[in-house]
Amino acid sequence: MNRRSFLKSVGVGAGAAAVGTGINREVISALTAPSAVAQPVDPVWHVLNRVTNGPRPGQVDAVKKMGVQAYLEQQLAPDKIDDSASEARLSEFTTIVLTETELLDLGLKNPGPVVVALDSATVSRAIFSERQLFEVMVNFWSEHFSIWQEKETDKYFKTPDDRNVVRKYALGKFRDILGASAKSPAMLIYLDNAQSEKAHPNENYGREVMELHTVTIGNYTETDVKEVARCFTGWSIQTKKEGNAGQFIYRAKMHDNGAKTVIGHAIPAGGGQQDGETVLDILAAHPATAEHIASKLCRRFIADDPPQNVVTAAKQAYLTSGGDIPTILRVIFAAPEFLNAQPKYKRPWEFVISTFRALDVQIDKLQPAVLAVLNNMGQLPFNYVTPDGYTDYAQLWEGNLLLRWNLALNTLYGKTAGVKVDLNALVKSQNVKVEPTAVIQYFAQHLYGRPMTQDESTALLAFLNRGGAPDLTTDAGRQRINDTIAMMLSAPAFQYR
């Protein structure tokens, strides 16, 4: 029996959503209790695979020691987690702390290094940050308020957008991140609002802020699109003459100051800059936005088609908390459907980062080669052209496994530039006996959250022991272990989280 069918059998009958804070203890004990079903996945491993970018060696035990509930609460308050070691790795990416104006003032001929610095810092934090849930949410909002950083000056402006919008409010309130995004120079360039003025408003942002960021299609009309676009006329960015080049400015002369109606709400004439804020208030408070955000979060943490009862509970949490993101997450994490969620196929980003974390990779200097891998697999951060962002429907990522197999092989062979794996040190740090079968068994528990199935064991041991058991004192023997672990990372069980 595999993990999927096991979880299915446990999941059925888990019952109605337990709304409230805290992990449902009954479900945990049901999962850990001796069972007629073989190969249960470790429930803490399961939780870590959902709320982090994948467990590092020893992390499951550490979380067991502190308790899952305490771990989740710790993760929901990232500011209190010491992350200095991860932050210290970012010192070489000097441009990630600069403002729009400072970046433009660099007067670069080629903005490439600014793009690479942000992407590399993003990868580095995803692997090494102790604030793992925060990093998962940074990824979530980067995709929700997706910006293609190759567009014009967004090669520069996505850098402050990452800092001032996404990272600032990733675990804040939805209205705040929505508001920051609306004023973010990167978004103003990406969806053309910087150019919008009363004579002919540009509708690009007006449409996408409703369709993608808030209420979704079906909850507004084409007239609403035009009216919202009118409300945002004049929201733009400063020229050099105006002072702080590249930063937000409201130009009253460009604004359409007439009366508007947005989704049935009258906005009287003369509102000026406040018109845009009023639109954002209307949109953020709309129940359809609560439903949209709730279902996207449930899709991220539970399943492609999440159970409606949990979505409804998360939506209620949104509405009663004023869109407080940690409050919504607590409701999702407390649901039995979260704890019993069936395996979800890893997207390329999740596969690559979880591989690096599982192998406890050492990276002295992050090389663009890692970015090239993500690009080839189709999920380089901030590189999705259209504003709908990379999809979280895992099923849509299924196909062509070769790049995954090759990432595993190349990483273990030290051929992913800049990424080093020290299996010997890893195995020793986990007190695993330096003996081929013990190493493979450790990795099964580490990578799959359970012992090998009979079929896995047959295939992997046949591969490991072909032509005799490997002698770990020789290069050839160690190579065999290397290859076998690459096969374990390439196997179906590691393609899911």
Place this chain on the structure above:
Amino acid sequence: MARETQTMSRREMLNRSMALAALASAQIAWPSWMPRLAFAPKNSAPRGDVLVAIFLRGGADGLNIIVPHGDTAYYKARPLINIARPDDNSADASKKALDLDGFFGLHPALDPLLPIFKGGQMTAVQATGSPDPTRSHFDAMDYMERGTPGNHTVASGWLGRHLESLDTSNGSPLRAVGWGSALQASLRGAVSATAIKSIVDYHLAGRADAATDMLKTLNSLYGGDDKSLQVIANQTQGVLDMVSKINVAAYTPANGAQYDNKKDFDMALMQTAALVKADVGLEVAAIDVGGWDTHQNEVLDIAKELTILANGLANFHNDLGDHMKNITVVVMSEFGRRVQENASGGTDHGHGNMMMVMGGHVAQKPVVAQWPTLAPDKLTQGGDLTITTDYRDVLSEILTVRLNNPGVNTVFPDFKPTAHGVVTK
């Protein structure tokens, strides 16, 4: 052969891959959530043309691509961003439409395609598109690629259903390729469709002497008690096997065609050409081209994109030479753009659009259109080009006439296509 690709015998290759395909279909229990189809083909027919489906993502402005220079309303609506009449002596030559039939003309950046239009191997359809009124990129693309306007619930795409509903006795794992890192939605549902970015890079990493054992191990792991990804793993191995037999790295385009190896579009076309000439069983290739959402600064941006499109297609046509008689290329986009230009020197989302069809058997006239005109009272939803030809009419005709599929009712359910003579037998 030296200038083309080195291949093993086609029979040898197909035997091998058919064995793999048979293995896959015999052993797989299909999870219900898998979008890949599992029904037996309703029809069988010999292989027809290779279809290359090109999607211009972002809503290409068809009115500035196949320019209705004979419609005065076009110039009224677009004082700044119009393409001048071919006979407009006040306009710079580089800004004038290239006349096709006295009423429509090509954007000047499409100059490399003019000889192909004039030579009867290319035609455009105007005032075409998907009837659903959505102005959302994502809805419109989704409907168009599923082939089911107004319906998001059909899991497969129109090309996927075409491939799965027609048995062409072709067991090749390279029957369909989606160029890029993710499979196009139009190809969803096809067992034999793979997303590939670069054939040259398509080989297993690690030590060469362990490769055979590794592939065997992967085969066992994916065929063990978790079979959820077995179809995909088999397809990956089938492609690996076939690709190892052809040497695309040594491919030299014919007739002096020069693809730009820095452009994804050119590389997709070149690899398509290489697979066509290697005769590895390719039936469908899907290619995406981005950059068409011209809300602002359209004059420069669309010229840049059209230059890439035109150069790529002209090179492909040139490279394939006589092979073109068995190829149909179709170019489409999710919707056209508003007739009236906006204040940013661009256009917002609209409705009706153009399509282009290139191949050895296309209509012997450069533009097929029932032109509704751009007169204000003829526009739809207050300002957009009205659709007079459903895009499914065009695709149905190509599938029926050129790809031998008698069952387009499976491809486009609940739709009765009308033929417009876009392609010929």
